[in-house]
Amino acid sequence: MHGWIGTILRVNLTTGSVSREPLDPAMAKAYIGARGLGTKVLFDEVDARVDPLAPENKLIFVSGPLTGTYAPSGGRYEVVTKGALTGAIAAANSGGTWGPALKYAGYDLVILEGKAAHPVYLWIKDGAAELRNATHLWGKTVPDTTDAVRAETDEDAKVACIGPAGEHQVLFACIMNDMHRSAGRSGVGAVMGSKNLKAIAVVGGGTVTCADTDAFASAVMQVREKILAHPVGGTGLRLYGTDVLVNILNQIGGHPTRNFQDGYFPTADKIGGESLSAKVLQRPKGCFACIISCGRVTKVSHPKYAGEGEGPEYETAWGFGSDCGVDDLDAVTKANYYCNEYGLDTITMGATVACAMELYERGLITPKDTGGLALEFGNAEAMVEATRLTAQGDGFGQKLALGSYRLAAAYGHPELSMTVKKQEMPAYDPRAIQGIGLNYATANCGAAHVRGYTISPEVLGTPIKVNKDAIEGKPELVIQFQNLTAALDASGACLFTTFGIGADELAALLSAATGVEYSTADFLKCGDRIWNLERLFNLKAGLNAKDDSLPPRILEEPLKSGASKGSVSRFPEMLPTYYQLRGWDAAGVPTPAKLQALGLVAERAVSGSLA
Amino acid sequence: MKIRYFATLRDVTHKTEEDCAPGAVTVGDLLRDLVGRYGHTFEQLVLENGKLRFALVLVNGQDVREQQGLQTPLAPDDTVVMIPPVGGG
Numbered sequence: 097m098h099g100w101i102g103t104i105l106r107v108n109l110t111t112g113s114v115s116r117e118p119l120d121p122a123m124a125k126a127y128i129g130a131r132g133l134g135t136k137v138l139f140d141e142v143d144a145r146v147d148p149l150a151p152e153n154k155l156i157f158v159s160g161p162l163t164g165t166y167a168p169s170g171g172r173y174e175v176v177t178k179g180a181l182t183g184a185i186a187a188a189n190s191g192g193t194w195g196p197a198l199k200y201a202g203y204d205l206v207i208l209e210g211k212a213a214h215p216v217y218l219w220i221k222d223g224a225a226e227l228r229n230a231t232h233l234w235g236k237t238v239p240d241t242t243d244a245v246r247a248e249t250d251e252d253a254k255v256a257c258i259g260p261a262g263e264h265q266v267l268f269a270c271i272m273n274d275m276h277r278s279a280g281r282s283g284v285g286a287v288m289g290s291k292n293l294k295a296i297a298v299v300g301g302g303t304v305t306c307a308d309t310d311a312f313a314s315a316v317m318q319v320r321e322k323i324l325a326h327p328v329g330g331t332g333l334r335l336y337g338t339d340v341l342v343n344i345l346n347q348i349g350g351h352p353t354r355n356f357q358d359g360y361f362p363t364a365d366k367i368g369g370e371s372l373s374a375k376v377l378q379r380p381k382g383c384f385a386c387i388i389s390c391g392r393v394t395k396v397s398h399p400k401y402a403g404e405g406e407g408p409e410y411e412t413a414w415g416f417g418s419d420c421g422v423d424d425l426d427a428v429t430k431a432n433y434y435c436n437e438y439g440l441d442t443i444t445m446g447a448t449v450a451c452a453m454e455l456y457e458r459g460l461i462t463p464k465d466t467g468g469l470a471l472e473f474g475n476a477e478a479m480v481e482a483t484r485l486t487a488q489g490d491g492f493g494q495k496l497a498l499g500s501y502r503l504a505a506a507y508g509h510p511e512l513s514m515t516v517k518k519q520e521m522p523a524y525d526p527r528a529i530q531g532i533g534l535n536y537a538t539a540n541c542g543a544a545h546v547r548g549y550t551i552s553p554e555v556l557g558t559p560i561k562v563n564k565d566a567i568e569g570k571p572e573l574v575i576q577f578q579n580l581t582a583a584l585d586a587s588g589a590c591l592f593t594t595f596g597i598g599a600d601e602l603a604a605l606l607s608a609a610t611g612v613e614y615s616t617a618d619f620l621k622c623g624d625r626i627w628n629l630e631r632l633f634n635l636k637a638g639l640n641a642k643d644d645s646l647p648p649r650i651l652e653e654p655l656k657s658g659a660s661k662g663s664v665s666r667f668p669e670m671l672p673t674y675y676q677l678r679g680w681d682a683a684g685v686p687t688p689a690k691l692q693a694l695g696l697v698a699e700r701a702v703s704g705s706l707a
Numbered sequence: 708m709k710i711r712y713f714a715t716l717r718d719v720t721h722k723t724e725e726d727c728a729p730g731a732v733t734v735g736d737l738l739r740d741l742v743g744r745y746g747h748t749f750e751q752l753v754l755e756n757g758k759l760r761f762a763l764v765l766v767n768g769q770d771v772r773e774q775q776g777l778q779t780p781l782a783p784d785d786t787v788v789m790i791p792p793v794g795g796g
Contacts, residue, residue, distance in 0.1 A: 327761050327792030338795025343713045347788045410795045549796055556794045561772045659768020
């Protein structure tokens with residue numbers, strides 16, 4: 097095979113067995129790779145009703161055909177499992193260099209099943225794979241684990257691992273690779289911790305071959321020129337990182353503030369990309385084969401929050417910043433460092449602290465609950481301490497470790513959790529930007545901006561500007577972006593390449609790499625197929641149309657200040673059209689005709705009465 | 708009229724915001740005035756072939772691309788926000 101390596105590594109952690117299997121070319125063609133192939137394997141092999149933290153759940157690390165090629169920013173991989181936070185399908189995407197290394201070591205994907213009797217790590221080198229004792233690594237942070245595993249294996253090994261948060265099964269623990277990149281959302285790190293798997297280290301001298309090297313080289317050159325010519329992909333992201341969005345979203349009144357109680361934070365500029373560049377930035381950093389370099393290598397000198405690392409991204413600056421009413425960039429960056437070192441999703445962590453702050457200010461939790469921590473909006477020290485407590489599993493941190501939905505529900509007010517499918521909404525207020533709310537509500541993994549980033553047309557005006565306040569045409573727009581993103585994720589390319597290229601160029605890259613002729617329509621149909629199979633998994637898991645929702649605050653409480661003052665989300669008006677255009681019935685179930693059109697007849701059959 | 712600058716426009720203007728004489732009647736008038744003051748680099752960051760495309764120009768928080776573009780009228784007490792093409796996710 098070209099593009100794909102053609103080999104699966106299966107590891108049974110219960111028995112310690114390791115085996116190799118061929119990758120089915122037909123399955124690879126239909127699901128492309130990464131998020132697509134991972135979804136197919138999870139759907140076929142895991143009972144969707146399983147407890148996410150039970151040995152019967154599986155954890156799948158999977159690359160795409162473009163991963164490890166020299167396609168621009170083609171270094172992504174995906175972790176697919178049933179999410180610990182959500183109980184829905186989880187597909188957490190990460191960059192860095194780990195994904196390419198997996199392919200150079202001889203595998204497209206690794207399927208981990210069962211549970212080890214004691215902590216272990218997986219060592220893969222040039223096709224050979226073995227489980228090693230990791231008892232001595234248990235309790236170590238991400239940087240310490242990475243260094244220790246490299247010392248024991250190969251100094252060039254690429255390491256994906258969990259920190260103590262994953263070991264404690266914090267429900268929003270992430271998996272870190274290359275120390276600072278994360279497969280962040282839905283609690284994939286908790287699933288890894290439940291399996292007693294501390295790390296996967298990979299190294300290999302293999303290559304990824306392309307079916308048509310001339311066509312691939314030509315496609316790469318064209319794509320590269322288009323990305324670099326676009327003002328966002330070419331220069332904007334490198335100069336300021338994603339955190340530049342703080343001021344943009346704030347100025348349009350769509351920057352969620354104090355647990356989404358408002359959409360405008362008056363002092364947001366202090367935590368925006370411009371301030372980050374002036375105060376803590378050391379240098380930009382890119383992932384494998386990246387020509388964009390949105391990453392931020394940073395250093396905080398303030399004695400109280402001193403440290404070095406990477407970040408914050410926009411979502412992180414918002415979560416620990418505006419959403420907590422905090423405008424101290426040093427404190428925000430320190431909280432980011434804790435998350436990276438202990439292995440926590442920064443979005444859910446920040447939003448959970450924000451939710452706790454609202455519970456505290458309403459008197460629903462007290463200093464007795466928090467161990468004396470004054471969780472008031474704007475209290476930067478309390479925000480950082482709450483993050484540390486969660487990371488280290490101490491005191492009130494054990495309750496924060498459940499995420500905002502279970503926290504708020506435990507105190508009798510689940511409506512104060514700003515979640516969809518128990519996953520926290522990111523940093524774009526659906527009251528100010530109508531399409532993103534529909535995307536949050538319908539995203540199979542729970543609220544996520546990177547499932548259908550309609551912010552590009554609704555706010556940034558790329559590829560074209562659409563009215564952010566309108567609902568007309570938004571179901572079509574959201575579906576288009578969701579399908580494109582599913583196919584892009586499956587390819588192994590970075591989402592940020594879409595600041596410059598679209599489905600045409602991605603299909604051309606894939607065709608040249610794999611030798612499978614993907615038209616633009618074929619490529620988008622793969623995205624539609626992946627989306628619908630994710631949906632079938634969720635329906636089997638017990639989720640239904642009621643889970644396609646937004647928090648009551650977003651539907652009922654108008655924004656109080658800023659440029660979008662007075663707005664609420666009109667999501668309920670859009671959902672029926674969304675279902676209809678998706679080819680789903682009024683209950684949000686894919687119709688037989690839709691599944692047949694996508695070649696999901698067999699999957700429909702095992703879904704029983706659902707479709 | 709207050710003008711607020713973000714990202715690289717701060718480097719070009721050496722300002723985060725400024726008050727502007729209320730002579731400009733439209734966004735286009737204002738941009739011509741600012742290009743005259745800050746030069747070709749400013750123009751490159753905001754306009755593409757003389758048109759607004761990826762840069763954000765907000766008048767009282769509303770994107771002028773959803774209004775009348777360069778013909779969007781201005782009033783003396785308006786706040787104009789200017790952001791060159793940047794993005795993220």
